[in-house]
Amino acid sequence: MTGPVLGIETSCDETAAAVVGEDGAVLSSVVSSQVDLHAAYGGVVPELAGRAHLELLTPVVAEALERAGLAAGGLRAGGTAPVGAVAATVGPGLIGALLVGVAEAKALALAWEVPFVGVNHLEGHCFASLLDHPGIDWPVTVLLVSGGHTLLIAMEGPGRYRLLGQTLDDAAGEAFDKVARFLGLGYPGGPAIEQAASGGDPRAFAFPRALLDDGLDLSFSGLKTSVVTAVRKHPGASNEDVAASFQQAVVDVLVAKTLRAAASGGSRGICLAGGVAANGPLRAAVRAGAEAMGLPAHLPSRAMCTDNAAMVAAAGRWQLEQLGPSPLDLPADPNLGLPLLV
Amino acid sequence: MTDLRARTDSPEATRALAGALAGVARPGDLVLLVGDLGAGKTTFAQGFAAGLGVGDTVTSPTFTLVRPHPCRHPTIRTLHHADLYRLDHLRDVVELGLGELVEEEAVALVEWGDMAGPVLAPGALRVSLAPGPGGDEERALTVTAEGPAWEDRLGALAGALRPWAGGEG
Numbered sequence: 001m002t003g004p005v006l007g008i009e010t011s012c013d014e015t016a017a018a019v020v021g022e023d024g025a026v027l028s029s030v031v032s033s034q035v036d037l038h039a040a041y042g043g044v045v046p047e048l049a050g051r052a053h054l055e056l057l058t059p060v061v062a063e064a065l066e067r068a069g070l071a072a073g074g075l076r077a078g079g080t081a082p083v084g085a086v087a088a089t090v091g092p093g094l095i096g097a098l099l100v101g102v103a104e105a106k107a108l109a110l111a112w113e114v115p116f117v118g119v120n121h122l123e124g125h126c127f128a129s130l131l132d133h134p135g136i137d138w139p140v141t142v143l144l145v146s147g148g149h150t151l152l153i154a155m156e157g158p159g160r161y162r163l164l165g166q167t168l169d170d171a172a173g174e175a176f177d178k179v180a181r182f183l184g185l186g187y188p189g190g191p192a193i194e195q196a197a198s199g200g201d202p203r204a205f206a207f208p209r210a211l212l213d214d215g216l217d218l219s220f221s222g223l224k225t226s227v228v229t230a231v232r233k234h235p236g237a238s239n240e241d242v243a244a245s246f247q248q249a250v251v252d253v254l255v256a257k258t259l260r261a262a263a264s265g266g267s268r269g270i271c272l273a274g275g276v277a278a279n280g281p282l283r284a285a286v287r288a289g290a291e292a293m294g295l296p297a298h299l300p301s302r303a304m305c306t307d308n309a310a311m312v313a314a315a316g317r318w319q320l321e322q323l324g325p326s327p328l329d330l331p332a333d334p335n336l337g338l339p340l341l342v
Numbered sequence: 343m344t345d346l347r348a349r350t351d352s353p354e355a356t357r358a359l360a361g362a363l364a365g366v367a368r369p370g371d372l373v374l375l376v377g378d379l380g381a382g383k384t385t386f387a388q389g390f391a392a393g394l395g396v397g398d399t400v401t402s403p404t405f406t407l408v409r410p411h412p413c414r415h416p417t418i419r420t421l422h423h424a425d426l427y428r429l430d431h432l433r434d435v436v437e438l439g440l441g442e443l444v445e446e447e448a449v450a451l452v453e454w455g456d457m458a459g460p461v462l463a464p465g466a467l468r469v470s471l472a473p474g475p476g477g478d479e480e481r482a483l484t485v486t487a488e489g490p491a492w493e494d495r496l497g498a499l500a501g502a503l504r505p506w507a508g509g510e511g
Contacts, residue, residue, distance in 0.1 A: 012405060094407050096439060148405030169384055170402045178404070178427075182379050221402070225380030229478055335410060
């Protein structure tokens with residue numbers, strides 16, 4: 001395959017497009033919130049609706065191509081193809097949102113006469129670490145933590161995954177968002193909790209660490225309920241103390257499980273992925289824990305933790321080279337799981 | 343409309359109650375779960391899904407909004423587990439096409455569904471969960487049959503709830 005890869009990501013809230021070059025370098029990465037498109041469409045755009053993706057995607061793709069120096073005539077059918085392939089997230093995610101990106105990618109691939117590649121969103125997150133840290137020693141333990149997912153994965157190489165554990169109820173990022181909203185700290189909840197927690201006492205409340213000594217699965221529903229119960233019992237408690245104690249409980253569990261997974265699997269490194277991986281105390285605790293075990297910690301930049309299309313383009317490039325293009329009738333799959341080794 | 347009341351003393355009991363209610367469900371049904379953060383809506387959903395023969399792990403669909411689960415059940419093929427927590431406007435429910443979740447051969451179970459019932463279907467079983475007076479684990483449930491499709495099944499609903507019947511009502 002020759003030429004850069006255009007990646008498209010519309011599985012949830014973010015509308016994103018990116019270009020990754022032939023050498024794997026990120027040439028551009030545009031996420032809708034970086035572009036002042038809301039004003040152009042007359043104010044508030046309902047971020048959750050597929051229609052918002054529909055309105056945002058074409059300008060976001062154009063912006064990604066332009067920033068990569070690839071704009072000229074490329075968006076017209078019959079024009080010179082600006083990229084060698086188009087990759088899009090096909091799942092998991094919200095079906096109406098996924099369909100927008102998948103349809104756009106297929107249409108561009110057809111018009112440009114280049115291959116289409118359907119990418120798994122979870123696999124994309126696993127590739128985000130590789131973008132910032134090429135030359136990783138395998139296998140690595142990946143903690144993938146976001147609003148929608150909490151997974152512990154043994155990654156033996158690109159495309160080679162074993163599931164070690166997962167949440168049994170709420171995702172870690174969802175717990176951050178719900179506790180932030182409950183405390184009136186705003187959205188998104190991750191940064192809001194982290195900021196409030198920085199002025200609080202993490203030992204003020206002894207919130208539960210569910211399943212701490214029990215396997216590699218996780219649970220955050222009971223923690224959320226404990227926060228609600230504690231605040232109702234102690235109406236005078238400071239938001240800072242509650243946020244700090246909550247955050248500490250989440251970090252303690254995530255780090256303990258990740259280190260245990262790494263120790264049991266002959267892991268040669270620890271990777272973080274997903275939006276919660278942008279959390280400062282989690283990054284610090286994983287870095288310290290990995291160092292104590294003599295393992296490297298591969299922490300993606302914050303921009304590569306949250307949903308983005310560079311990870312989709314990178315996973316798409318690998319997939320195209322190793323497995324070939326996807327058929328143009330490949331459907332979006334809201335329930336798609338990580339492809340696991342048997 | 344008639345309210346049925348029940349009380350559970352643990353998440354396990356809430357799951358068991360939900361599984362018993364699932365035995366009354368039919369294809370095309372809508373079930374709305376109402377209650378504050380931590381009231382036990384996802385716990386209820388886990389028990390309800392098990393009652394319909396769902397084998398997957400049922401996690402909170404807050405971020406993905408909707409998660410379809412295949413069922414091992416004689417007449418119900420799919421449980422659509424939805425969560426409207428992140429939607430601020432009824433308009434979003436319409437734009438996302440969530441009304442299509444109520445379909446033949448499927449049951450739609452909607453968390454934070456209090457406002458959206460009329461947009462989704464003409465009738466629904468409304469299950470409200472709230473903390474009970476007897477400790478952190480206790481939950482008071484109110485089950486309301488809304489519309490003829492559910493009112494016809496009041497006897498079966500009361501029967502399913504009998505082991506946990508309680509509270510004034």
